[in-house]
Amino acid sequence: MRQRHKPWADDFLKNNTQLVIPDAASKKGEWGQLFGNDNPIHLEIGTGKGQFITGMAEQHPDINFIGIELAKSIIVMAGSKVKASEQDNVLLIHGDAAGLNELFAENEISVIYLNFSDPWPKKRHAKRRLTFHTFLEQYQSILHPEGEIVLKTDNQGLFEYSLVSFSQFGLELREVNLDLHNEEDPLNIMTEYEEKFSAKGQRIYRCRAQFP
Template sequence: MRQRHKPWADDFLKENTNLIIPNPYDKKGKWQDYFGNDNPIHLEIGTGKGQFIAGMATQHPDVNFIGIELAKSIIVMAGSKVKEAGRDNVLLLHVDAADLNGLFADNEISTLYLNFSDPWPKKRHAKRRLTFHTFLEQYRHILQPDGEVVLKTDNQGLFEYSLVSFSQFGLALKDVTLDLHSIEDPENVMTEYEERFSAKGQPIYRCRAQFSQDPQ
């Protein structure tokens, strides 16, 4: 979906460098120092308009959250939402997620969220899916040994592909849910997409996957 240009976006980025971090590659291995504490770091790839990360940061004030979003018109909306929530345990990165190893040191992240990622349904585009093996290899490095990948999507094809991809890469599947909103989970924080899709009666799929201590 094409995003409308926001004329205030550049000014917002310049005025909020404490939230949307310039030159984030300089912070590799130093993110806890930047937050100023030793709390665990959770990473969301494709943070969208920020409802999830702002909600999670409010629900878990003892966790540091980093959100990555490439679209400038979207990340400023996420920044506005985080500021509105008054959270100081969130940082946003206006970068492409293709080089996570350049952004984070080994074992620097404890949990990674993939929320309603682009399914890239055509086979020739499979390598762009965030659960393709080249991305999983990066996750393996930046996540702590007991770290988890948490996937939520409304796309059955992406979900099935991801379960296979996780398993083939040696991740243990945990908490595989085919209809998330049919169960009561007070810990679940919905994204904007999730609210929209669930309101239409579409099932929301979720799973947690954990790398083994001795990855293949």
């Protein structure tokens, strides 16, 4: 769904450059310095309104989190939520995940989260799915050798496609969960979409994959 432009979005980005990093490509290989420590860095692609990344940052103060979001009005909502939480281990990027190699150096990221990504259900749009092989190539480049991809979705078609895509690319599946909320994982931080879908009784899928 196309998001309506919010007039105050530009002002928020201009006044919060310490949180939503401008010219993020210039920070490639230097994100640890920006955080001021050498803690692992986890990346959420499509951070939405910020509920997941804020919750994760609170739960894991010894991990640095970066969220990337293309929609300006949405990244501002996430920024507002992070700012209100006063977490100092979160940074945000207003940008396109198609250019991850321009933003991060080799092995700079420890975990990549793909939370409720657009499933792009039409076959001709497969290359836009965040688990398409061109994206996996980028993930492999920026991930630490022991790093992993964590995918959560309510879309069975995307989940099945992603399992096949991971397998064909040679990734090792470390977890395949077909009904995440049935197990009541106490460490699971829900996104806004996850709460919405779960309340409707929809099944939530999760998998973890690692490059060999």
